[in-house]
Amino acid sequence: MRMQLLHLFWNEFRKRRKKTSLITFAIAWGTLSLLLLMSFGRGLSNAAGVSFKGLGSTMIMVTRGQTSKPFQGLPRARRIHIHMEDLELLKRQIPGIAMISPEANNRHNLSYRGKESNRSVNGVYPCFAEMRSQIPEAGGRFINDLDQEKARRVAFIGWSVARELFGDTDPVGKELRIEQTPFTVIGVMKKKQQSSMYQGPDSETVYIPFSTFCQIDFQRFLDRIHIRPADPGDALFMENQVRRVLGRKYRFADDDANAVNFWNTIRDYETGAKIFKGIEMFLSVIGALTLLIGAVGVTNLMYAVVKERTREIGIKMALGARRRHIVMQFFLETFAIFFKGTLWGTLIAFNIVSLVNLIPVGYEDFGIKAYLLRPIFSLDILIVFLVVLFVLVFISGIFPALRASRQNPIEALRYE
């Protein structure tokens, strides 16, 4: 039975294809808009996530501050510095710290075979690499525990520094001078997207063991302490703990928000992720509305088609067509229009996404290019799309089809 119905439908549809081409185009256009908006939205959201992670996404940074309220007879506006021994204090007093690293930095002159540059040199612990998403290029490594313990003169350099001083040669194993002190380059940072930073991008920075840093650049204070909580969900709790512990030592109020400053990338990341997810959904809704306009067009067209073919429906009823034959005929026609339109729309969208992804994006181009030129066409987008489509096909097909099948055969036969 079904085969005969399909045969009947196809006989008719292939002769009427031209009449439906415009509306097929509308559906293709709607599909294209929806899929592209979803893909670019996903790409945007993804690029944002990648860039956030460039700074490190599970980390709390503590920096010096200034008291904003009097405490125990002490005035406000006292400067609060953080010191190396605070590291041990925090580790001792707060459970749940997975990693902790000091960071101190200063700008120094760098040179290699007559080429010179002035860049930030930072002293850190080995665990810094993981907290800050610093991955060495193949053939290199980050600072390790032995480097730290023996205060070795080794340096891990950002890729911009590497290009600036070493050009095309592989810097690993070469001798880099920091203010005339020779350092061996042990690794170059792998390129990454980074949207947040505090003293310039990581690509322009040189990292050396903290112990070594103390030998070449005497500083009384730490610039930052990086902490990773064992459970990222504890981020806010951890922040309050650190403030309380330091507050007891340096004597400032627990609720003094400015005494020491926090940069909580976990919280930032969560907020950012929500915003970008929101943008992604917003774009999807716009796309869906575009497709909906196409669907309204199809419904309209099908009502017109039903009217135009009233006589024919009457003839078919006289020849023994049942209601479902008529319903199926119009429903299949709606389906066919959608199928054709969406097939084209999907193919074009897929190709556009693939082509856009071929455009090279440099790792220095954070911002607009990285956000816009990496759309993602994934399975779940397709599934969401198909569900939306199915609903639209059903809604725009069923009502005209039912109207067609409910006509009185005699009136339909007389229709001019």
Place this chain on the structure above:
Amino acid sequence: MIEFRNISKVYKMGEVEFVALQGVFITVRKGEFLSIMGPSGSGKSTLMNIIGCLDTPTAGFYYLEGENVAGLTFDQLSTIRNRKVGFVFQNFNLLPYATAYENIELPMLFNGKKGGERRQRVNELLEMVGLSPWARHRPTEMSGGQQQRVAIARALAMDPPIILADEPTGNLDSKSGHEIMEIFSQLWKGGRTILMVTHDPAIAAFSQRTIRLLDGAVQQDGAAT
């Protein structure tokens, strides 16, 4: 075969009621060739529509091959139209975008006949009405007489015992009309029951029996004059 007992049909157009048929009693035996005559508005078409199960009577009983048609659902009536009745219309009512072949095939598609069976039957019918070379042509490429022959072939597709023809020669010149009537005569001789509405006494002369309707009632029922 066809039995009308006190059939009435009333159309309501807003407040106004229009009586199309009024207490009609008709019995048609198997193998009869019956023509129905009468002026416009006398209820001829309504009578045909009820016989063909396109319409249902407002009152009275209609037995088709012993089965009471009243109270059947739309789809049950569709099955009757498909298997027991073949329609031939004044204006042919062929699907304009479909070829002669596809038009004839149509009733079999509603009945789910298999492809090979359909092909064989369509070719058989095309040959019978002498249109084999025209199988792939559309109605717009054919003369009126040819179109009506396609319509007859289509009416015969499911091999129904009854043929209902509503002014089958009304839109044709007399020569084509005559050819069509020859086909009907052949079908009648082949054992089919034929009911035909016509204005034209010359056409009615082909039939065995004539019923004259006036204002929705049978005025005269008897052998053709």
